[in-house]
Amino acid sequence: MGNMEINMKWHFPNYTTGNYRNPSITGLAVxxxxxxxxxxDKVYEIIQRWRDTPEEDLKPEDYQQFKDIGAACLSGGxxxxxxKFVQDEKNQGIVKSMGCGLLAPLVDEVVRNxxxxxxxxxxxxxxxxxxxxxxxxxxxxxxxxxIDPGAISDTTLAIxxxxxxxxxxxxxxxxxxxxxxxxxxxxxxxxxxxxxxxQQEEADEHGLCRCCIALAVFTExxxxxxxxxxxxxxxxxxxxxxKAEILKFCMRSLKEPLLxxxxxQDRKSTLWLFAVEIMVILPAIKESLSGLLFFSSLRKFPIMxxxxxxxxIACLAYLLFVQLITIDSxxxxxxxxxxxxxxxxxxxxxxxxxxxxxxxxALALFAxxxxxxxxxxxxxxxxxLMSFYSAPQNLRQVLTDCPIKHLRESGLKVFQLxxxxxxxxxxxxxxxxxxxTSDHAGIDSYIVKNIRDQIQLAIKCNANKWFLGMExxxxxxxVLSLPQGAETDLLTNMxxxxxxxxxxxxxxxxxxxxxxxxxxxxxxxxxxxxxLKMLRVCISMSRAYYSAEMKALKEDQKxxxxxxxxxxxxxxxxxxxxxxxxxVDHMSPEVQYQVLQSALVTFDLMxxxxxxxxxxTEEKLGKLH
Amino acid sequence: MxxxxxxxxxxxxxxxxxxxxxxxxxxxxxxxxxxxxxxHKLLGNIKNVAKTAKKExxxxxxxxxxESKRFKGTDPVEDVTELVKAVxxxxxxxxxxxxxxxxxxxxxxxxxLKKGDKTNFPKKGDPVSCWYTGTLEDGTVxxxxxPTAAKxxxxxxxxxxxxxxxxxxxxxxxxxxxxxxxxxxxxxxxPEWAYGKKGLPESKIPPNAKLIFEVELVSVD
Numbered sequence: 001m002g003n004m005e006i007n008m009k010w011h012f013p014n015y016t017t018g019n020y021r022n023p024s025i026t027g028l029a030v031x032x033x034x035x036x037x038x039x040x041d042k043v044y045e046i047i048q049r050w051r052d053t054p055e056e057d058l059k060p061e062d063y064q065q066f067k068d069i070g071a072a073c074l075s076g077g078x079x080x081x082x083x084k085f086v087q088d089e090k091n092q093g094i095v096k097s098m099g100c101g102l103l104a105p106l107v108d109e110v111v112r113n114x115x116x117x118x119x120x121x122x123x124x125x126x127x128x129x130x131x132x133x134x135x136x137x138x139x140x141x142x143x144x145x146x147i148d149p150g151a152i153s154d155t156t157l158a159i160x161x162x163x164x165x166x167x168x169x170x171x172x173x174x175x176x177x178x179x180x181x182x183x184x185x186x187x188x189x190x191x192x193x194x195x196x197x198x199q200q201e202e203a204d205e206h207g208l209c210r211c212c213i214a215l216a217v218f219t220e221x222x223x224x225x226x227x228x229x230x231x232x233x234x235x236x237x238x239x240x241x242x243k244a245e246i247l248k249f250c251m252r253s254l255k256e257p258l259l260x261x262x263x264x265q266d267r268k269s270t271l272w273l274f275a276v277e278i279m280v281i282l283p284a285i286k287e288s289l290s291g292l293l294f295f296s297s298l299r300k301f302p303i304m305x306x307x308x309x310x311x312x313i314a315c316l317a318y319l320l321f322v323q324l325i326t327i328d329s330x331x332x333x334x335x336x337x338x339x340x341x342x343x344x345x346x347x348x349x350x351x352x353x354x355x356x357x358x359x360x361x362a363l364a365l366f367a368x369x370x371x372x373x374x375x376x377x378x379x380x381x382x383x384x385l386m387s388f389y390s391a392p393q394n395l396r397q398v399l400t401d402c403p404i405k406h407l408r409e410s411g412l413k414v415f416q417l418x419x420x421x422x423x424x425x426x427x428x429x430x431x432x433x434x435x436x437t438s439d440h441a442g443i444d445s446y447i448v449k450n451i452r453d454q455i456q457l458a459i460k461c462n463a464n465k466w467f468l469g470m471e472x473x474x475x476x477x478x479v480l481s482l483p484q485g486a487e488t489d490l491l492t493n494m495x496x497x498x499x500x501x502x503x504x505x506x507x508x509x510x511x512x513x514x515x516x517x518x519x520x521x522x523x524x525x526x527x528x529x530x531x532l533k534m535l536r537v538c539i540s541m542s543r544a545y546y547s548a549e550m551k552a553l554k555e556d557q558k559x560x561x562x563x564x565x566x567x568x569x570x571x572x573x574x575x576x577x578x579x580x581x582x583x584v585d586h587m588s589p590e591v592q593y594q595v596l597q598s599a600l601v602t603f604d605l606m607x608x609x610x611x612x613x614x615x616x617t618e619e620k621l622g623k624l625h
Numbered sequence: 626m627x628x629x630x631x632x633x634x635x636x637x638x639x640x641x642x643x644x645x646x647x648x649x650x651x652x653x654x655x656x657x658x659x660x661x662x663x664x665h666k667l668l669g670n671i672k673n674v675a676k677t678a679k680k681e682x683x684x685x686x687x688x689x690x691x692e693s694k695r696f697k698g699t700d701p702v703e704d705v706t707e708l709v710k711a712v713x714x715x716x717x718x719x720x721x722x723x724x725x726x727x728x729x730x731x732x733x734x735x736x737x738l739k740k741g742d743k744t745n746f747p748k749k750g751d752p753v754s755c756w757y758t759g760t761l762e763d764g765t766v767x768x769x770x771x772p773t774a775a776k777x778x779x780x781x782x783x784x785x786x787x788x789x790x791x792x793x794x795x796x797x798x799x800x801x802x803x804x805x806x807x808x809x810x811x812x813x814x815x816p817e818w819a820y821g822k823k824g825l826p827e828s829k830i831p832p833n834a835k836l837i838f839e840v841e842l843v844s845v846d
Contacts, residue, residue, distance in 0.1 A: 288782070294792075324827050331784055332759060332768040332828035333838075336820070338792045372823060 025091075027081035028069055043069065051090065055097040066094070067101035074109045079119035082106075086126045099127045100139040107143060111154045128165050136166045137177055144184045152188050153207025160185075160218050168221060175238055178222055179245035185215065186252050194260040196357065201269045208257060209270035215253075216277040219246060223284050243285050244301055250278050251304060254312035258319070260357045265323050275319050279326045289330055293317055294342045314346035318361045322368050336372040343369045344387040351394035356404055363410045366391070370417045380426040383433070392418060392430070393437070400440045412446075419450055427454060428466040428475060435478040445495035448479050452503045459513045468513070473523050479503060480531040486538045490606065491599055497535070501609040504528060508616045532610055543603050550596045557589055630656045632691055639684045646675045649683045653690065661695040732815035733796040738839070741808025747845045749789030753801060756783050756841045767829040783843045794819050801842060809841040
């Protein structure tokens with residue numbers, strides 16, 4: 001070594017002489033050569049050049065090339081080399097300018113390859129320490145948008161800790177960026193199916209449950225920051241923005257996945273724990289549950305999408321009142337009728353859905369809220385509220401249209417519970433409303449049965465004008481009526497008609513109590529007579545029609561049999577016989593016959609009940625005279 | 626027995642407009658037996674009787690009094706109690722409605738622990754804010770919104786709602802309307818005006834529980 005070289009070595013320890021090459025660059029260059037078929041020396045040169053190039057002079061080609069080299073290194077299985085490069089002090093300039101390009105390939109490698117996990121994570125950590133937070137965020141958002149649908153949860157879990165670190169470094173616009181991050185990730189997670197059986201949840205095949213918990217953990221330092229700010233008693237717009245973003249996160253979580261999940265307090269699954277996290281975050285950011293549930297405090301945040309928030313708040317009500325999450329810190333001073341009133345809006349919101357998970361929660365919340373009020377206590381005025389009108393209507397639709405049996409069964413229980421809680425006038429109004437807006441004989445018959453029970457109660461102990469006074473008449477008009485007069489289809493309306501005849505029979509048996517109000521009795525008799533007269537006409541018309549149908553069917557069978565015999569004798573084509581189209585078209589003749597037969601039996605049944613009613617009327621008249 | 630009163634006015638004088646009805650009524654009330662007055666509907670406040678009685682009726686009554694001689698003291702003694710009763714019936718008070726429209730006496734008691742400003746009382750529908758602690762009779766605290774650490778009270782907010790609207794248990798609604806801003810009171814609420822037969826088990830309130838609240842009315846808007 002000459003003197004000059006010795007001097008250089010003293011002053012510039014990294015000075016390369018002759019064949020000495022920086023090992024980290026060498027490693028990269030070797031890989032690049034292998035995979036990109038670039039000349040190793042060329043790569044080395046390029047990288048050296050980059051080291052000396054200020055950031056402003058770097059071109060897009062440089063960024064792309066750097067990314068390709070890094071990716072090549074990884075695909076060659078040598079993450080360690082890349083890590084060394086990135087950690088090397090001398091390369092910090094390059095990493096700072098162009099390091100973000102490595103993020104996507106590194107995350108990809110973490111997700112796909114268990115083997116190189118540690119190196120890659122360490123490399124990413126280094127990037128987050130050196131690169132500018134803005135550039136990092138841009139890259140992270142880009143790779144989130146382009147997430148592989150098959151690797152949503154793995155990718156999310158891989159980037160969350162890094163994302164958190166980057167966001168915490170932000171000096172300004174932190175709230176907005178936190179908001180963007182949460183919304184981007186939740187958007188991806190919403191693509192994953194929500195488990196709804198215990199097995200599915202435990203398996204967590206798509207990783208949704210794990211990601212939810214990870215997201216909750218992710219938000220922790222930001223919530224801590226909000227808590228600390230509060231202590232100083234002066235909140236800045238930045239704090240308010242951060243609070244709004246966290247609140248949006250909670251609202252989105254409540255709708256997806258929590259509203260779809262099957263939560264069970266006996267089995268504290270991962271999603272249950274996530275629900276608890278959300279319920280704890282809300283008071284931590286100073287959003288009281290009573291404010292959200294009762295006093296519409298979300299209206300302060302106009303940026304929220306209202307269709308989202310209605311579902312979210314409904315879920316919140318369910319989690320609090322049915323699953324009892326954080327109920328012990330909820331004020332125990334509210335009037336149960338008021339709580340029911342507020343919950344009715346949420347119940348109605350969920351009842352309007354067709355999703356099983358939503359309906360289950362609606363019915364549970366409905367039942368729970370009703371159970372807290374005394375029987376016969378809800379005043380009739382409540383029925384004027386939109387939600388109190390709509391919820392039972394929606395419930396009725398579940399009872400008649402929902403294909404899921406257990407929902408119809410629970411629904412019926414809630415329906416009866418609702419009736420039980422109304423006071424006498426309320427019941428009266430409700431029955432009238434249901435009968436007027438009727439579209440299903442089964443429901444009607446259920447209402448008529450309830451009316452009978454109320455009259456019975458009124459007679460026994462609780463006489464009131466609604467069920468034992470003149471007010472009973474408008475109700476009876478609705479019960480003892482045929483919707484299409486003499487042309488009413490007796491079969492579809494059978495349930496209601498049978499029940500109303502039963503009611504009539506009951507009223508006649510209790511004539512003593514009813515006659516004590518002569519005006520009532522007189523009107524009742526008139527209504528009865530008109531009804532029975534119409535019903536008799538209707539029955540005889542129906543009977544005639546069905547008998548004719550049966551006869552036509554028999555004739556048709558005979559004809560078919562005859563022609564079948566003829567056909568076996570001749571090879572001629574038999575002309576198809578057209579049968580008069582009727583309801584029982586798609587059934588076999590035997591079944592058709594049975595249906596018609598049972599229709600006639602039904603008419604017999606109705607008629608025998610009418611006869612019995614007439615008998616009782618005669619008996620009573622006889623006794624009076 | 627008192628001497629028979631003298632007949633002061635002649636028929637002509639009675640019928641004359643110069644003689645006000647009130648004078649005739651007064652004479653009759655002073656001198657006629659209670660039963661007589663009752664029959665002729667002359668009992669009660671003179672002004673009221675004057676409104677309802679026509680002059681002709683009073684003339685007739687006056688004459689009949691002297692004819693029948695049913696002066697004061699001619700009724701049997703028992704009628705004294707009837708007198709008292711009859712007066713009450715005739716003197717129909719304007720306000721017939723009983724004060725307690727609902728169930729009777731209030732089902733809570735209030736003991737003032739710290740006086741309020743005695744000026745700002747909330748009305749029905751006013752928003753109010755309170756700090757409170759609720760305990761059962763056995764001393765169990767079932768609810769409070771007062772944070773344990775003193776410094777945290779700066780961050781916590783009192784419970785706010787519109788009073789007298791049925792949003793809270795009746796004991797609270799009724800009691801708060803009697804409190805003024807700044808007042809702290811101890812309320813003992815019977816179950817009928819709290820959570821009644823059902824209680825609120827998830828908040829540790831058993832059925833038929835009497836609740837004790839210490840409430841501070843922080844603000845009235």
